[in-house]
Amino acid sequence: MVLAKITDHGLLTDQTGRDSRIAGVFCCIPSGQADKNGSEELSNGTLIPFKNIVWVEGALNESAEITYIEQQDSRLKIRTIVAEVTGSQQSNEPGSKSSVSQLMALAYANSEPKKSVIVFVNPHSGKGKAIHLYKHDVEPVLNAARYHVELVKTEYTGHATEYMKYVDIDKYDGVICASGDGIPHEVLNGIYSRKDRVRAFEKLFIAQTPCGSGNAMALSCLGTLKPGLATLEIIKGHTVRSDLMLVCSKSSGPRISFLSQTYGVIAEADIGTEWMRFIGEIRFDIGVLLNILRKKQFPCRVAVKRITNDKKELSERYKSQYQQPGVTTQLDEDALKPKYFDGQLFDDDRLPAGWEWLDDNVTQNLSIFYTGKLPYIAKDVDFFPAALPNDGAIDLVLFDGRTQVWRSAHSLLQLDKGLHVWHDHVDHLKVESLKLVPMLEKGRTSYISVDGENFPVETIQVEVLPGVMKTVMNDGRYKDSGFLAHIG
Structure with a gap:
């Protein structure tokens, strides 16, 4: 167990001699993004930004089990620690429940946790690398955040359109396209073809994690071409209503x-x-x-x-x-x-x-x-x-x-x-x-x-x-042009 304190900027932990568990390794990112996307090493501990915390639940002895994203040696890793958390606001809840509730609220200040999503993967995207990218970069992040995933591997041109025409939208919060730009196009046209298209557009967010050769939606909305980092942005980003064209x-x-x-x-x-x-x-x-x-x-x-x-x-x-x-x-x-x-x-x-x-x-x-x-x-x-x-x-x-x-x-x-x-x-x-x-x-x-x-x-x-399409953007706006x- 480690000691942790809630601060204004994140969770400050003393992980000296820690016994943390690595849940997965994925997604190389430029080392220059360490301060923004990874943990910042401090003289008196390690600061885990709230944005990097993807799940918190109660553990034994009023401690909290915290799953978060960490950058180490220019790579993103999923880590889990069990911590005794202090610095939380006053609450009528028992110790661990109070810490869990507050950490989850801070971690998901701009979004909601544990969503249910349809994930489309085009096996032919990215010169045939989309499945590999999904399994190694995207899926571990979704699992760490406890997302419920309905995985659909497209089998032919227009498959995603046909699927979205008839799917029960009440089961899902959104659609993630682990592909190039072709699958978002199909998804949107499938929704447009529905009899209840107004409700479908209002309910479902549409986002792309870049696994193809053309990834304009991910780059413009999420500011990255790294599938793992894009997935974290989808989980933590601001929901925005953006224009479409007809x-x-x-x-x-x-x-x-x-x-x-x-x-x-x-x-x-x-x-x-x-x-x-x-x-x-x-x-x-x-x-x-x-x-x-x-x-x-x-x-x-x-x-x-x-x-x-x-x-x-x-x-x-x-x-x-x-x-x-x-x-x-x-x-x-x-x-x-x-x-x-x-x-x-x-x-x-x-x-x-x-x-x-x-x-x-x-x-x-x-x-x-x-x-x-x-x-x-x-x-x-x-x-x-x-x-x-x-x-x-x-x-x-x-x-x-x-x-x-x-x-x-x-x-x-x-x-x-x-x-x-x-x-x-x-x-x-x-x-x-x-x-x-x-x-x-x-x-x-x-x-x-x-x-x-x-x-x-x-x-x-x-x-x-x-304002027809509900999507996710880093800080609620496009990547700086x-x-x-x-x-x-």
């Missing part, structure tokens, strides 16, 4: 999108290089480079219902929205219905009130059309630095294909810091809704990508669905 076209009904829609160079580099998937993420960089060097253009028309007119307005809106409280209004069926799609697209010659066509001189010579709701679409790709979780807007970025190759390349080399949007040949605006009309010459093939999935090259309408620091 994509409508002639060939399919309304389809939920949480990440992006793209046409042009990015879509060609993503979908068009699927045959090179065996070489890993570098296939995307190769695809972009080849298309930029060839100065490929993708003519189209783009209509929008604007929120901002220029980058000055964009910056002002970002500053005003950044500190705004999250969505608190209750969902209803109207919030999930499209405003501008009644089974067919609106006529190009009769735009709805408030809509306008963007400059044809730009869109007829476009190299990149990209819309999104998350700041990071991949590691070191801060494509939408002004994106916010629930500002009721879609971020739209357009690259003019007439720009000199070196200027295009220079802007793309600044994607890691989100500085590309400040170049003159790049338009960045926020819109409520938009319409993309591809205008490729006859016989030319290309791609449209929705959340990284291949979509027919045809006219699409996209509109924002404010650097945009606020840049605009001052």
Whole structure:
């Protein structure tokens, strides 16, 4: 048994000669995160941050058994100690029960413990490593936190969609996708297809622990690409209601999108290089480079219902929205219905009130059309630095294909810091809704990508669905994109 004291910052323990038990070892993380994510060694003991404590229960002689996450030698470990806890607030409960109750309340100050979740694992994600990552990095953390897990290994494309259409949502608190970005897309569309979709969206949180090649949701919302650390963030993070997007076209009904829609160079580099998937993420960089060097253009028309007119307005809106409280209004069926799609697209010659066509001189010579709701679409790709979780807007970025190759390349080399949007040949605006009309010459093939999935090259309408998705975020906001620091 060790001595422990509750402090303002965590549980201070004297573990000299301790006999603690290691429940599992998982997830390498950078040593630079030790102070934030691990235990801090003090001169008079070890401070275990409340965030790292995942479970507490009573033990013999009014002691408490405490399970927590510890960093040691740049690795995260699950440890369990039995401690005599002091410093707790006055309570009518017996000693150990009082300590247990207080520690659990402090450990789960921003969340609730012992949830029941569906975990989808795509065995093919991450070049076939998803199962291994789940078993070694994710599952030990969920078990330590006493989560009830319904594990579903997807067997075919659309499996998660079909599963979520009919699952009994009353049994669960949320869904964790141990995968890339494809499974969250399926999960959300499965929920959208339900008859009780309003209640399902209100009840279930949707989160991703990064086990695939594309992990935009985990990186943007949880701030990490380490599956074990992401799982801890899911357990301890703030629940936030974030916007989704609804994509409508002639060939399919309304389809939920949480990440992006793209046409042009990015879509060609993503979908068009699927045959090179065996070489890993570098296939995307190769695809972009080849298309930029060839100065490929993708003519189209783009209509929008604007929120901002220029980058000055964009910056002002970002500053005003950044500190705004999250969505608190209750969902209803109207919030999930499209405003501008009644089974067919609106006529190009009769735009709805408030809509306008963007400059044809730009869109007829476009190299990149990209819309999104998350700041990071991949590691070191801060494509939408002004994106916010629930500002009721879609971020739209357009690259003019007439720009000199070196200027295009220079802007793309600044994607890691989100500085590309400040170049003159790049338009960045926020819109409520938009319409993309591809205008490729006859016989030319290309791609449209929705959340990284291949979509027919045809006219699409996209509109924002404010505050629909319940998810989890580190500190209740996206990973810092650097945009606020840049605009001052």
